[in-house]
Amino acid sequence: xxxxxxxxxxxxxxxxxxxxxxxxxxxxxxxxxxxxxxxxxxxxxxxxxxxxxxxxxxxxxxxxxxxxxxxxxxxxxxxxxxxxxxxxxxxxxxxxxxxxxxxxxxxxxxxxxxxxxxxxxxxxxxxxxxxxxxxxxxxxxxxxxxxxxxxxxxxxxxxxxxxxxxxxxxxxxxxxxxxxxxxxxx
Amino acid sequence: xxxxxxxxxxxxxxxxxxxxxxxxxxxxxxxxxxxxxxxxxxxxxxxxxxxxxxxxxxxxxxxxxxxxxxxxxxxxxxxxxxxxxxxxxxxxxxxxxxxxxxxxxxxxxxxxxxxxxxxxxxxxxxxxxxxxxxxxxxxxxxxxxxxxxxxxxxxxxxxxxxxxxxxxxxxxxxxxxxxxxxxxxxxxxxxxxxxxxxxxxxxxxxxxxxxxxxxxxxxxxxxxxxxxxxxxxxxxxxxxxxxxxxxxxxxxxxxxxxxxxxxxxxxxxxxxxxxxxxxxxxxxxxxxxxxxxxxxxxxxxxxxxxxxxxxxxxxxxxxxxxxxxxxxxxxxxxxxxxxxxxxxxxxxxxxxxxxxxxxxxxxxxxxxxxxxxxxxxxxxxxxxxxxxxxxxxxxxxxxxxxxxxxxxxxxxxxxxxxxxxxxxxxxxxxxxxxxxxxxxxxxxxxxxxxxxxxxxxxxxxxxxxxxxxxxxxxxxxxxxxxxxxxxxxxxxxxxxxxxxxxxxxxx
Numbered sequence: 001x002x003x004x005x006x007x008x009x010x011x012x013x014x015x016x017x018x019x020x021x022x023x024x025x026x027x028x029x030x031x032x033x034x035x036x037x038x039x040x041x042x043x044x045x046x047x048x049x050x051x052x053x054x055x056x057x058x059x060x061x062x063x064x065x066x067x068x069x070x071x072x073x074x075x076x077x078x079x080x081x082x083x084x085x086x087x088x089x090x091x092x093x094x095x096x097x098x099x100x101x102x103x104x105x106x107x108x109x110x111x112x113x114x115x116x117x118x119x120x121x122x123x124x125x126x127x128x129x130x131x132x133x134x135x136x137x138x139x140x141x142x143x144x145x146x147x148x149x150x151x152x153x154x155x156x157x158x159x160x161x162x163x164x165x166x167x168x169x170x171x172x173x174x175x176x177x178x179x180x181x182x183x184x185x186x
Numbered sequence: 187x188x189x190x191x192x193x194x195x196x197x198x199x200x201x202x203x204x205x206x207x208x209x210x211x212x213x214x215x216x217x218x219x220x221x222x223x224x225x226x227x228x229x230x231x232x233x234x235x236x237x238x239x240x241x242x243x244x245x246x247x248x249x250x251x252x253x254x255x256x257x258x259x260x261x262x263x264x265x266x267x268x269x270x271x272x273x274x275x276x277x278x279x280x281x282x283x284x285x286x287x288x289x290x291x292x293x294x295x296x297x298x299x300x301x302x303x304x305x306x307x308x309x310x311x312x313x314x315x316x317x318x319x320x321x322x323x324x325x326x327x328x329x330x331x332x333x334x335x336x337x338x339x340x341x342x343x344x345x346x347x348x349x350x351x352x353x354x355x356x357x358x359x360x361x362x363x364x365x366x367x368x369x370x371x372x373x374x375x376x377x378x379x380x381x382x383x384x385x386x387x388x389x390x391x392x393x394x395x396x397x398x399x400x401x402x403x404x405x406x407x408x409x410x411x412x413x414x415x416x417x418x419x420x421x422x423x424x425x426x427x428x429x430x431x432x433x434x435x436x437x438x439x440x441x442x443x444x445x446x447x448x449x450x451x452x453x454x455x456x457x458x459x460x461x462x463x464x465x466x467x468x469x470x471x472x473x474x475x476x477x478x479x480x481x482x483x484x485x486x487x488x489x490x491x492x493x494x495x496x497x498x499x500x501x502x503x504x505x506x507x508x509x510x511x512x513x514x515x516x517x518x519x520x521x522x523x524x525x526x527x528x529x530x531x532x533x534x535x536x537x538x539x540x541x542x543x544x545x546x547x548x549x550x551x552x553x554x555x556x557x558x559x560x561x562x563x564x565x566x567x568x569x570x571x572x573x574x575x576x577x578x579x580x581x582x583x584x585x586x587x588x589x590x591x592x593x594x595x596x597x598x599x600x601x602x603x604x605x606x607x608x609x610x611x612x613x614x615x616x617x618x619x620x621x622x623x624x625x626x627x628x629x630x631x632x633x634x635x636x637x638x639x640x641x642x643x644x645x646x647x648x649x650x651x652x653x654x655x656x657x658x659x660x661x662x663x664x665x666x667x668x669x670x671x672x673x674x675x676x677x678x679x680x681x682x683x684x685x686x687x688x689x690x691x692x693x
Contacts, residue, residue, distance in 0.1 A: 022676070041410045044217075044382070044663075046413040046664075046668060048668075050413070054410055061422065083347035083348075092352075105353075105356040105360065105440075106355075109359040109430075110359065112429070113363040123416060124404070126415040127411075127412045127415050127416065130405050131404075132400065132404075136407060143385050144389060146407070146408055147378070147384075148217045
């Protein structure tokens with residue numbers, strides 16, 4: 001806690017390391033219960049049950065997937081109906097100009113394709129990616145362990161309950177180790 | 187302490203669930219071991235040698251395609267009546283191989299088969315490289331490649347549009363969608379692991395690497411607010427890839443099934459092609475991973491259990507394929523269509539001496555001797571296909587063969603890998619080499635261009651895979667960590683985990 005003298009405006013938040021996924025989950029439950037809003041847990045893999053522990057609702061990515069899928073199906077329908085049914089009707093093997101049966105494979109494929117685009121876009125937009133700079137990357141311990149085997153809780157300075165000293169002590173009381181003040185800029 | 191009693195498996199219990207990462211490794215061990223594949227400088231001389239050789243072989247692809255485009259499609263052995271031969275065989279062969287990757291990453295994800303985590307990344311990479319190889323053949327088979335854009339619904343001077351009722355056009359949409367979705371799925375899966383590589387490069391002080399991996403990691407942090415969206419996206423990808431993978435080979439089979447050629451015109455094709463694709467694809471996954479797990483010492487991640495499981499899938503799909511072959515043959519006879527039966531009996535099945543064999547066994551039961559049946563011109567291809575695809579996988583009923591990597595490798599290499607190429611050759615060439623009028627009969631003779639182009643795509647496939655293992659994490663680290671016992675929030679700490687020193691020594 002040597003860095004608490006840093007002015008609060010330049011502080012991004014306070015982070016602490018936890019020893020295991022289990023410890024992280026229990027800490028997250030307590031942080032949620034104590035009413036913190038602007039905070040996150042960091043782990044090298046998704047921890048089962050963490051969404052509930054953090055009180056997060058279900059992700060909205062699937063809404064964009066659905067939107068993409070509907071667009072894909074409509075695109076296929078408009079494309080085939082317009083080209084073969086309206087713009088240049090052509091008799092092929094005596095079959096109808098437009099029918100759903102032969103159009104179905106392309107409906108299906110374009111639905112899947114645009115669902116995939118919608119899902120990727122949804123994941124990137126909701127995760128604010130790509131964003132190449134983030135204050136948490138200033139924390140050396142996080143660079144060392146964050147994507148390897150470290151489990152962290154970071155409470156942001158924006159949180160109404162935040163105070164550099166008290167929040168650090170609070171995280172220690174939950175079993176946090178290596179409590180560190182993370183600066184906004186390197 | 188109640189956790190311990192609840193979650194430690196009962197000792198000596200036969201039904202005890204096997205641990206997927208053996209020798210009680212730590213999370214850090216997984217990171218170090220998988221990263222070492224890309225970071226270690228020693229012991230990679232073989233990588234340079236094999237990549238060099240494969241790269242040179244891969245150069246045959248642009249060379250032969252240049253020759254083909256500048257001369258004409260006639261440099262392939264295609265002519266009347268065999269207008270589709272090695273090119274389409276190679277196309278279906280490669281695209282089929284891709285299917286195992288998507289099956290592992292999508293269907294096994296939805297069915298919660300946790301063992302998939304160790305193999306899915308490399309299997310997905312295999313899918314993408316196989317589809318690249320596959321795409322070359324139909325693209326150049328169109329003949330005048332500079333008109334290939336006619337396949338897309340783009341307004342053109344002729345004012346006509348593509349024929350959306352044609353299975354060949356469905357195929358264009360199916361294969362391009364399959365490639366794009368597989369690529370997106372693969373890349374999404376790579377993001378957290380690329381972030382691991384980024385952070386390691388930063389710590390090692392390697393600026394160039396940290397920028398490249400950092401660029402592709404898109405600023406991934408690993409916060410749960412990111413994981414939440416990430417996991418949902420992954421679930422959706424798995425959900426859409428499952429019907430997609432089943433649709434792709436079904437649509438490929440429509441290229442044949444919707445025609446009126448005896449031997450092609452069968453409703454069994456879609457499920458039969460899909461089962462064959464998964465069969466051949468798993469064989470290729472094993473062909474690639476058995477050597478790599480040994481070379482990179484990944485035995486604790488890609489364990490014997492993984493090889494065992496994949497061998498079992500090969501037995502299962504091999505049996506489905508065998509059933510499809512036999513029911514196709516039975517229906518050709520039972521259906522009473524003389525053309526269909528001719529295509530099977532006289533073009534494929536009749537081996538030299540078959541009449542004598544039938545008359546010998548018929549004589550035992552007092553049956554009248556049958557007339558002489560001329561041996562089919564491609565009988566050897568048919569029986570090679572039968573023995574490689576139906577008989578050889580049956581060896582995997584023996585546990586020792588499933589659990590001994592080198593035996594398993596030999597079986598899959600000479601069994602399904604070879605057999606699945608012959609299956610497509612048999613279906614395509616034997617059905618069309620005898621047209622309806624005997625005057626239009628002919629044989630297919632491949633040319634040196636057919637050979638070199640096919641060998642070139644094998645080189646290209648291996649080259650791309652070797653580049654992949656050296657520059658990207660070949661095992662999905664974050665997913666492997668997530669299925670390790672200590673990742674479970676109910677994990678009891680008493681079960682000791684070996685803390686391996688950095689550098690990931692093997693003991």
